[in-house]
Amino acid sequence: MSSLASKDFRFPEGFLWGAATAAHQIEGAPLADGAGPSIWTRFAHTPGMTLNGDTGDVACDHYHRWKEDVGLMRELGLQAYRFSVSWSRILPEGTGRVNQKGLDFYSRLVDELLANGIEPLLTLYHWDMPAALDDRGGWLNRDCADWFAEYGRVLYRALDGRVRKWVTLNEPWVVTDGGYLHGALAPGHRSRFEAPIAAHNLMRAHGAAVQAYRAEGAHEIGLVVNIEPKYPAGDSEADAAAVRRAHAYMNEQFLHPALLGRYPDELRDIFGEAWPDFPEADFGLIRQPLDFVGINYYTRSVTGDGDSYPQRTTVVRQPLGTYTETGWEVFPQGLTDLLLWFKRTYGDLPVYITENGAAFFDPPVAEEGRVRDPLRIDYLRKHLAAIHDAIAAGVDVRGYMAWSLLDNLEWSLGYSKRFGIIHVNYGTLERTPKDSARWYSGIIRSHGRSL
Numbered sequence: 192m193s194s195l196a197s198k199d200f201r202f203p204e205g206f207l208w209g210a211a212t213a214a215h216q217i218e219g220a221p222l223a224d225g226a227g228p229s230i231w232t233r234f235a236h237t238p239g240m241t242l243n244g245d246t247g248d249v250a251c252d253h254y255h256r257w258k259e260d261v262g263l264m265r266e267l268g269l270q271a272y273r274f275s276v277s278w279s280r281i282l283p284e285g286t287g288r289v290n291q292k293g294l295d296f297y298s299r300l301v302d303e304l305l306a307n308g309i310e311p312l313l314t315l316y317h318w319d320m321p322a323a324l325d326d327r328g329g330w331l332n333r334d335c336a337d338w339f340a341e342y343g344r345v346l347y348r349a350l351d352g353r354v355r356k357w358v359t360l361n362e363p364w365v366v367t368d369g370g371y372l373h374g375a376l377a378p379g380h381r382s383r384f385e386a387p388i389a390a391h392n393l394m395r396a397h398g399a400a401v402q403a404y405r406a407e408g409a410h411e412i413g414l415v416v417n418i419e420p421k422y423p424a425g426d427s428e429a430d431a432a433a434v435r436r437a438h439a440y441m442n443e444q445f446l447h448p449a450l451l452g453r454y455p456d457e458l459r460d461i462f463g464e465a466w467p468d469f470p471e472a473d474f475g476l477i478r479q480p481l482d483f484v485g486i487n488y489y490t491r492s493v494t495g496d497g498d499s500y501p502q503r504t505t506v507v508r509q510p511l512g513t514y515t516e517t518g519w520e521v522f523p524q525g526l527t528d529l530l531l532w533f534k535r536t537y538g539d540l541p542v543y544i545t546e547n548g549a550a551f552f553d554p555p556v557a558e559e560g561r562v563r564d565p566l567r568i569d570y571l572r573k574h575l576a577a578i579h580d581a582i583a584a585g586v587d588v589r590g591y592m593a594w595s596l597l598d599n600l601e602w603s604l605g606y607s608k609r610f611g612i613i614h615v616n617y618g619t620l621e622r623t624p625k626d627s628a629r630w631y632s633g634i635i636r637s638h639g640r641s642l
């Protein structure tokens with residue numbers, strides 16, 4: 192664990208300091224200007240699916256306040272901004288007809304970012320599949336690879352050059368574990384047979400979108416995964432086996448096919464009869480050369496043998512641990528360990544930390560306009576120090592995107608969890624930079640030396 196006090200933090204030249212959001216979580220106005228509904232528009236309007244029935248109908252109203260938000264990014268000195276595009280704004284039916292007004296929104300946003308010296312980092316898919324494609328089977332339909340590549344081509348042709356860093360998928364693990372296995376996320380399926388098929392098709396779509404980019408684009412494209420280190424709860428073989436299953440299920444299930452062209456062996460054991468025999472040719476599509484991998488890091492899991500489904504593990508709460516509002520342990524060392532594992536396993540592929548942050552119970556905006564969030568400052572500081580340790584050990588980390596720029600819609604948890612470095616008053620939609628935003632601004636200005 193790095194001792195913050197006695198370090199000279201010099202981040203690499205060109206290290207990119209930014210913040211991240213996602214379309215459905217901040218934009219609002221999901222059907223404006225000819226956009227089609229997404230699976231999240233449909234899911235959130237299904238009674239009981241989200242806390243308090245919260246929807247993305249308004250969210251942070253970024254669809255109308257985007258210029259103000261870019262102004263805040265500039266005020267904070269952000270060098271990059273990671274955002275996602277709502278597929279159904281661009282292709283309301285998912286394929287075919289392009290909605291020019293939807294494309295124009297993102298084109299204006301990109302131009303405003305560039306005019307303010309902020310590099311766009313664009314995610315094609317951050318969970319909001321067009322409802323029209325879900326009606327055709329969604330990620331369970333093998334045609335999804337063609338649908339996704341078509342969507343990518345529309346954006347590459349419109350934005351490549353102004354956008355120079357592209358991401359195909361955000362967190363395929365959450366899409367499948369949440370959306371197809373446990374049903375907590377859209378489209379709300381609960382099937383151990385569907386989950387591996389959706390996961391595999393997501394990766395086929397990733398490969399097809401990368402192939403399409405190589406034919407159309409001239410810059411960088413990568414994949415974003417949420418991964419977390421699994422530490423044994425005890426020293427039994429059963430716990431060691433549980434760690435191997437948990438690690439394969441979350442951390443290798445998507446990186447292995449994308450970077451090695453195969454699945455970890457544990458997945459057949461984990462899914463049993465529900466694990467299909469995938470065509471070998473699929474792995475030639477899935478495994479495409481990438482320019483970088485984005486890692487979203489939040490926490491670790493102390494893992495023991497258990498009865499969770501499907502990986503048969505249990506996560507052991509740490510009595511002396513510090514936990515966030517989402518119940519995740521604050522464990523910065525896990526990020527260092529994870530980055531070292533990534534380098535050992537996949538080599539020297541450049542890495543961006545594309546999400547890192549925490550939900551804490553923030554106080555209301557004080558009279559003088561401050562939001563005091565010391566726990567978030569401590570979290571971000573310690574995780575940046577952990578990244579620095581990994582860089583010092585030779586991991587090629589190229590940048591850091593704090594999650595999130597704004598308080599926003601935390602999916603099924605609605606607006607109950609605040610991850611932003613900027614506070615959003617959901618009644619007035621007023622933005623107020625928190626103390627963490629001011630602190631982060633200083634870190635960026637000093638290029639990390641003031642950590």
Ligand SMILES: N=[N+]=NCCCCNC(=O)[C@@H]1[C@H]2[C@H](O)[C@@H](O)[C@H](O)[C@@H](CO)[C@@H]12
Pocket residue numbers: 213216361362365417419487489490491492519546594601602610
């Ligand atoms: N135990 N445990 N495990 C923690 C597993 C974390 C999985 N969730 C994420 O990574 C999501 C990612 C998403 O991109 C963003 O859209 C979400 O708002 C954030 C915050 O939730 C994170």
